[in-house]
Amino acid sequence: MRAAVLGSPIAHSLSPYLHRAAYQAMSLDGWSYEAFECDEARLPGLLRELAPVRGQGQEDGDAWAGLSLTMPLKRAVLPLLDSVSDLAVEVGGANTVVFRDGRRHGDNTDVYGIEQALAEAGVPAPRSAIVLGGGATAASTLAALRNLGLFSATLLVRDPARAGETVEVAERLGVALAVETFDKLDALTGVDLVVSTLPSGAADAFADRLAGVPALFDVVYSPWPTTAAAAVEAAGGSVVGGFAMLLHQAVRQVELMTGRTDVPVEAMRAAGQAEILRRASQTG
Secondary structure (H helix, E strand, O other), X not given: OEEEEEEOOOOOOOHHHHHHHHHHHOOOOOOEEEEEXXXXXXXXXXXXXXXXXXXXXXXXXXXXXEEEEOOOOOOOOHHHOOEEXXXXXXXXXXXXXXXXXXXXXXXXXXXXXXXXXXXXXXXXXOOOEEEEOOOHHHHHHHHHHHXXXXXXXXXXXXXXXXXXXXXXXXHHHOOXXXXXXXXXXXXXXXXXXXXXXXXXXOOXXXXXXXXXOOEEEEOOOOOOOOHHHHHHHHOOOEEEEHHHXXXXXXXXXXXXXXXXXXXXXXXXXXXXXXXXXXXXXXXX
């Protein structure tokens, strides 16, 4: 059976290391996992090329179990699917495609990854939260916060006019969302949790202003710690990195694609951390 991660850029992805470690530990010797460079324009054609299920004259090794999706495909894939989970509909994005019964089914495991990352770090359910950035991960963050019992949040973005899709997500989730620009960060004091969904380095400019928050979840996993995470930790706050989210969303993907629940979390964690260290040693 085959699986892969699609996105652009994709060379940096840790997903192959996580999934392959799971297959090895689960004795899934005939399974493979690849990484394909794919943008929105190429996605429809690539999906048409893939065999949806085993059979149809193919050997198991040639059949496709599923796909992981990263930027910029999570929203673009929705109209190309035969069915979509309720959660993926709510957040307006699927990071997982499972081929089942000749159909393409979309799901979202990012929300699960965020929830598990916060729980693993011992961060309590927040009474207030600020989310930096307005993309697909921000939308999943709002769903995770809702599942933790928080039905209001503040979204900080560069241009509120471009946050329309995330505002629509909040409405579907029943989350009251205030949208502000980044320059309003100073005025938003007393917040329990800040979640940065910004690209690597983008939150560095806010490090001094974030230093006093009780908890920061920065979805960046490399380089780590980020400047913002280091500032929060130095001030006594809790920090959660993006690797924990990446790990746990991959665990759920393996469950969905294999149909098994005995997913080796620690083997996947070790493989991902080893690759991060290897990359750091090459650039250090």
